[in-house]
Amino acid sequence: MNNPSKISVLLITYNEINHIAEVIKNVDFADEIIVVDSFSTDGTLEKLAKFKHVKTICRAFTNFTEQRNFAIKQANFNWILFIDADERIPLELKNEIFEVINSNKNVAAYMFKRLYFFKKKRIRFSGFQTDTTYRLFKNGKVKYIENKLVHEMPEINGESAILKNTMLHYCFDSTAHYKSKMEHYAKLKALELHKKGKKTSVFQLLFRPFYKFVVNYFFRLGILDGKEGFQICYLSAYGVYFRYKELERLNNI
Known part of the structure; x- marks a missing residue:
């Protein structure tokens, strides 16, 4: 972890055949991409095998918190970017990510705002209008709270901030x-x-x-x-x- 601006992108997946190729291409700026997959059966693993720069680890799923904490331990670089298979990072957000990790700010974690899409339609309300989630961390500064099995919550050792630009979330196909x-x-x-x-x-x-x-x-x-x-x-x-x-x-x- 000697280069302070290198990024490890982490994904946890299961049966993401409709998203996996696109999300891998979306994070091609990463210095490494690690996927922890729960033994997908829909062709996700076969698609991942075509991406030679992606490290895929098959691991049985118990809960989201345990899977994320395991993924964090696999990261080799100073910054960790978590992304779900149905999320996308637009160019403006990508540029802001590199801006903050090169800024030498004393911030350990960044939250992202998300825009929701349901069946390809932008959802502006319905409880999603204030959605934010932690996605970018300094390695060694975060661990997910173990008794939160879903809607997992990271424990941050340090300050946190929120980015201006938004992530896209194509959360449900049907x-x-x-x-x-x-x-x-x-x-x-x-x-x-x-x-x-x-x-x-x-x-x-x-x-x-x-x-x-x-x-x-x-x-x-x-x-x-x-x-x-x-x-x-x-x-x-x-x-x-x-x-x-x-x-x-x-x-x-």
Whole structure:
């Protein structure tokens, strides 16, 4: 890690055949690209094999936090850039990344703002308008908090800042894709709650999903995103319901 401006790009993947080639090309500015894949079965690994400059590691998936912490340990350079397969870095953001890592600022981590797309349509509201996520870190300054199994949160040793330019997030290709992701996240969140000894109640099963929908669709203006906004807000609420049904199942085992 002797060059302070070299970047290790890290991805964790599973069945990303629709995105993997494009995202690898999008981060071709990296000094190394490391993919930690959970034994994809859709051709993702075969596509990755065609990129000779990409290091692919197959590792069984337990949860997002564990997978990200494992990926961090593989990085060889001073800066780590995490990107998901369905995210893209526009030229303006790429230039800003290089600007900050060469600035000698005493900042250990940077957050990115994201623009969401659902079925190729830009989503401006529906709860996504204030979305930010940590994506750029100094190596050795970050570790993901181990008891957060989903919506993982990094523990930063140092100052953090937010970049001006935005990342693009083509998060869901279809309603079925969104539903499957909501169920996957809900299962991990339910397991996290189960480990903390939490219980399911009628309030959580009925009121929390309803509240989630009302807030995102009306107060966070999902209604202005058209039919896609309704679908997103409905499925986000469904994810909350599914979380507590899964928690109920775990508690009854």
